[in-house]
Amino acid sequence: MYDYFYGAEAEQFSFYRIPKVLFTEEHFRSVSAEAKVLYGLLLDRMSLSCKNGWLDQAGRVYIIFTIEEVMTALGCADQKAGKLLHELESKCRLIERKRQGLGKPNLIYVKNFVDKAADRVQNEFVRRKQLGRQYSGKSIFASRIVCGDCGSFYGPKVWSSNSKYRRVIWQCNNKFKGGHRCETPHLDEKTIKARFVDAFNAVLDGKGGILADCRLMQTTLTDCTGIDAEIERLLTEIDVVTELTRRCISENAQSSQNQQEYTARYNSLVERYEKAKTQLEQLRATKAAREAQAEAIGAFMFEVQEMDVLTEFDEKLWLAVIDKMTVHANGRMTFRFRSGTKIDV
Numbered sequence: 001m002y003d004y005f006y007g008a009e010a011e012q013f014s015f016y017r018i019p020k021v022l023f024t025e026e027h028f029r030s031v032s033a034e035a036k037v038l039y040g041l042l043l044d045r046m047s048l049s050c051k052n053g054w055l056d057q058a059g060r061v062y063i064i065f066t067i068e069e070v071m072t073a074l075g076c077a078d079q080k081a082g083k084l085l086h087e088l089e090s091k092c093r094l095i096e097r098k099r100q101g102l103g104k105p106n107l108i109y110v111k112n113f114v115d116k117a118a119d120r121v122q123n124e125f126v127r128r129k130q131l132g133r134q135y136s137g138k139s140i141f142a143s144r145i146v147c148g149d150c151g152s153f154y155g156p157k158v159w160s161s162n163s164k165y166r167r168v169i170w171q172c173n174n175k176f177k178g179g180h181r182c183e184t185p186h187l188d189e190k191t192i193k194a195r196f197v198d199a200f201n202a203v204l205d206g207k208g209g210i211l212a213d214c215r216l217m218q219t220t221l222t223d224c225t226g227i228d229a230e231i232e233r234l235l236t237e238i239d240v241v242t243e244l245t246r247r248c249i250s251e252n253a254q255s256s257q258n259q260q261e262y263t264a265r266y267n268s269l270v271e272r273y274e275k276a277k278t279q280l281e282q283l284r285a286t287k288a289a290r291e292a293q294a295e296a297i298g299a300f301m302f303e304v305q306e307m308d309v310l311t312e313f314d315e316k317l318w319l320a321v322i323d324k325m326t327v328h329a330n331g332r333m334t335f336r337f338r339s340g341t342k343i344d345v
């Protein structure tokens, strides 16, 4: 008979691992338990592929796991094995198979069970929480309201600070500076909030089209294939130049050379290196900016998606969706949201 476990003995065996989400998430509910077990086996094979460097040209890891292997592992007939693979592929899209041609086994791409979209929603909740903390003490209107006359920010000013009529109003920081005088009106916080509610409700009215635009923009922004290829090229260039520089220095140390020629060669390599490095930094900055923008759009979509009407001002919503609010001399305001959407009220 088998013995009992004592202490942490159960930890000593090797295990196949099946992600918990396959059992806890609603959309995996209809997947059969056998298919989930098979997914665990395929995941296990993935680590072998990583070790062996089985990557395709796009850098994606694949495995080879034949029908016969499935049959052996699960102790089933080939029809059943095929059915389970098919279930993982078509029903829950947890794998993708690529045919290699006659007589060769299929390549299997085991897909990540973490849904990036669901992940984003989770991130939004976290981000929103932090947003509130970040702004405690600071005004949520600072650096967000712009004077339509001169382009300066609006700043707060306390009126009648010593009386019971004390209130905070916002006006152009530049209003009384120099000879220029901006015509833009001052605003109290109640007005800012009310106009924001109007503008945001206008967004909600047209949200179908706006969300479609957002999705498109996000897709464009997050597709960094071109940038990545260029980054890759520059990294190679840097490697090459580094190696050439190393050789150049060691040759000079080992043999007598014309020092003028050597210096010229050395300097040109350094120049090449600096050039590649500058380009690389620029590209990385561009990529980071695009990712930040895509994230901002995601934050905007998150707020808009679930809402039908906004009844009262919400600080966190303001912080999540607003980019700039421009006040014009005639009292109209242009709200620019982080999606790029502009609304005049």
Ligand SMILES: [Zn+2]
Residues within 6 Å of the ligand: 147, 148, 149, 150, 151, 152, 172, 173, 174, 175, 182, 184
């Ligand atoms: Zn101004």
